Amino acid sequence: MDSIRPGRFASRHVTSAALGLAFLLLFAATAAADGGDAVIRGARVRAPHHLRLELTRPASSLDPANFRLTDARAPDVPIEIRSVVAEEGNAVLLEVNDRLDPSAAYRIEMLDPAAARDVRPAPWALLLTVVLSSALINNFVFTRYLGLCVFFGVSRKRDTAISMGITFAVVMILSAMLSWGLFTFVMAPLKLKFLQIIVFIGVVAFLVQALDTILKKTHKSLHQRWGVYLMLITTNCIILAVPLLNAAAESGPAESFALALGSGVGFAIALFLMSCAREKLELARVPAAFQGLPIAFTLAGLFALAFMGFSGLTFLR
């Protein structure tokens, strides 16, 4: 019994530390949001073609020429505004021809009364959407097909699937944050971004080896239970994909964390579902040619179909 306690103790601490970190990030992100302009009180993108402005006093002119909307990434190119409609209160609704992306940043300027405001999604909504999207909508297994070798390899038994899912999620978050730090503070200033593949694979290998050694010395029971799965992770495409995606999008720390968390949870969900289904499959009579991997693939296809139902879920409204 004694050997279990350190493991449980550690896992409780890890959980509370992770929760604390997540809340801190959320608060920091919310506090950093802009305080608002004197004239334009609020601005929100209403996908796909509308932008809603809340004003403190009525706009003097509803002529589209009175407004200037630009993408924050291309401040010199105005987005053409088709019409402006007044709504109740002092709100106006701008309709544009282009598709507006609710997760992107824009800048709206008004000539009379003169005002300007940055339009960007609420940080918590963006982060929650990243988590939700990477866990369910763009599930790494079912829509991006990453980590299939491990997915089909360890999804035969429910217990192994759960352990593997948890180990993966933890390593994914740690390696994503470590890679983000290296990428932002070392590789970008030194202009070594082209080395990202070599560096990230090194980070993952180093992390797995380090975790293995630390666990072996400090929590023997944890190591006995999860050590095997750790070694399977070393060069796995799903672990490597998260830092690569973060580097390609040049995400900040919060977004990197959200992507890693979402992907880890998504992979764990996929493993768990698949293991449950494959335990039932043991009892089914499968045609000879389909036995083994072919039927497992077909099953994964059915799950992928079901996961398509999540598309469109978002907090950015």
Place this chain on the structure above:
Amino acid sequence: MSQTILLPERPPGAVALLLNGIFGENPVFRLALSLCPAVAVTTTVANGIMLGVAVLLVQVLSSVTVALVRRGIHPRVRIPAYTIIIAVWVSAIDMTLAGYFPVLYAQVGLYVKLIVAFAIIISRLEVFASRMPLIPTFWDGLGMGLGFLFALVVIGAFRELLGSGAILGHVVTPEKPLLFFALPAGGFFTIGILMAFFNALERWKRGGKAPTAAGGGAHG
């Protein structure tokens, strides 16, 4: 070095090695390795060719590199050494493709980078390149690469034809027969069906005879 996989004393000839890679031990259909990219990018033939060529180049180049320098690699550090060799070649191919084919690369770029984690490449280095001379290693790498390319083109053609009624962007039928196959879920079904087909083929071949050892290079 562990001798779990028995190889003949004299390396087989070039033709046998090539055919072994394409049919006998096809990485996707027979060895079931590196499946992730095979499903992910094969919504069209063009994507399949792009990734297939990238894998072919990385496989041949890293096989040859390992065959050249293997005497200098201590057996205990061989896996990290192989990983670095692969990573170097993947970086080189990745940048080359990004420079010359930006449009296609935008769709398959992530998977080109992830070639570094493909099981097929490192397993060929471990099984073949680390203990065979240079020339057979080259043919083995080429055969495995061609086998991968072949598999990606077959899956891509199947999905593009059924999903969007076209091959390589040329419209074959005006209507789209089964859009389902162009969706992510369709990829899983395609692989499942093609694998079952290859299994059935193998069973039918063995029908009367005793089962042959896999990977003997005697197929075709």
